[in-house]
Amino acid sequence: MRRSCHGNARPARRGAAAAIVLSVSILLTGACASTRLRGASDAPLSPSDRKARVLDARTLESSPLTALGLLEPILEEGDDAYWSRQAVEQVAAMDGSLARKGVSAAGVLLAHYSMDPRSPLAAHLLFHGAKLMAGTGQDQDERLALYLLLRLIDEHSPSPLWDDAVWLAADICRDRGYRGDETAVLEEALLPHPGWGTDALSGRFVQKVRYRLARLYERQGRREKALFEYALVINFHDGLALKDDALWRIAVVHADLGNDELEQEALRMLLSECPWSRHAAQARERLR
Incomplete structure (x- = not known):
């Protein structure tokens, strides 16, 4: 270390x-x-x-x-x-x-x-x-x-x-x-862990690490790095847990940055790909 x-x-x-x-x-x-x-x-x-x-x-x-x-x-x-x-x-x-x-x-x-x-x-x-x-x-x-x-x-x-x-x-x-x-x-x-590999448990763990790291970056004001990690969660670990959470955080970060179009895009993706999400109701309220 x-x-x-x-x-x-x-x-x-x-x-x-x-x-x-x-x-x-x-x-x-x-x-x-x-x-x-x-x-x-x-x-x-x-x-x-x-x-x-x-x-x-x-x-x-x-x-x-x-x-x-x-x-x-x-x-x-x-x-x-x-x-x-x-x-x-x-x-x-x-x-x-x-x-x-x-x-x-x-x-x-x-x-x-x-x-x-x-x-x-x-x-x-x-x-x-x-x-x-x-x-x-x-x-x-x-x-x-x-x-x-x-x-x-x-x-x-x-x-x-x-x-x-x-x-x-x-x-x-x-x-x-x-x-x-x-x-x-x-x-x-x-x-x-440069990629997922074949072990599903290892994959879930890496996804959890990336999501936790992104949340830390958010709290530290390092929003671009947070967005990068969230993107890895949704793009490379499709189908596993936390995808909807990552999409929701992407929308929130873009809203904080004033990126309205990117916020709306993330909300639409969340509702389209994760309609069961606990964030779905809030996403619909924010979607214009």
């Missing part, structure tokens, strides 16, 4: 950043006390072993440390398999019960990430650790969460959690009032 919301330049290189994450995980209450290293004699877990451990952990709500003991060997192996990802999510879901035992779920996840930042499971450990920290309401935790999310965006694309990381990073910037950095996060997110 060009800038992060806490004023640093592009995130540090992997080795240095992993050391930062490890130091932070040590500072989090109980992180190190709860994290064990597998010995060389430990046999690899089979898929059925992982499944059994996760399912057993889900039944141990009153014994979170016992549940954590079942899950940590899965995290240590670092495989990007279904039940490995479920183990990460289960540790995150145990955040409250672990905290009552003096253990930080975020610290556990980030400690495992720092042990092998290149593991296939790294993106999941990083995202869920960052998400937990973003939810504490503490300024320092939110700053670290943002840093971690920007690392994930930079270093783990493509990833099943990449879209979620972009959105959460932008939300943190928005909630902290960093409008310029929210814009930068979204602009950077579009760089790996």
Whole structure:
């Protein structure tokens, strides 16, 4: 990323950043006390072993440390398999019960990430650790969460959690009032996506990013850039959600700019192509 919301330049290189994450995980209450290293004699877990451990952990709500003991060997192996990802999510879901035992779920996840930042499971450990920290309401935790999310965006694309990381990073910037950095996060997110590709979910995500970016441009008074992004939504992502919203915003922006003909053209297109739109009644009122 060009800038992060806490004023640093592009995130540090992997080795240095992993050391930062490890130091932070040590500072989090109980992180190190709860994290064990597998010995060389430990046999690899089979898929059925992982499944059994996760399912057993889900039944141990009153014994979170016992549940954590079942899950940590899965995290240590670092495989990007279904039940490995479920183990990460289960540790995150145990955040409250672990905290009552003096253990930080975020610290556990980030400690495992720092042990092998290149593991296939790294993106999941990083995202869920960052998400937990973003939810504490503490300024320092939110700053670290943002840093971690920007690392994930930079270093783990493509990833099943990449879209979620972009959105959460932008939300943190928005909630902290960093409008310029929210814009930068979204602009950077579009760089790996020059076109739609074949994945419909990826297409919907890019459309959401472009629309959110256009709304930010509007609020910043950058109306021409807003119009450009709205046009991409309606021209390249035809048939997906937000087309009617984009057409409505195009009409509103042109009205603000005094472009009456272009406003009317956008309103006619909205009523013609999206007659079901929630903006249809207002569009008919404004159409001359």
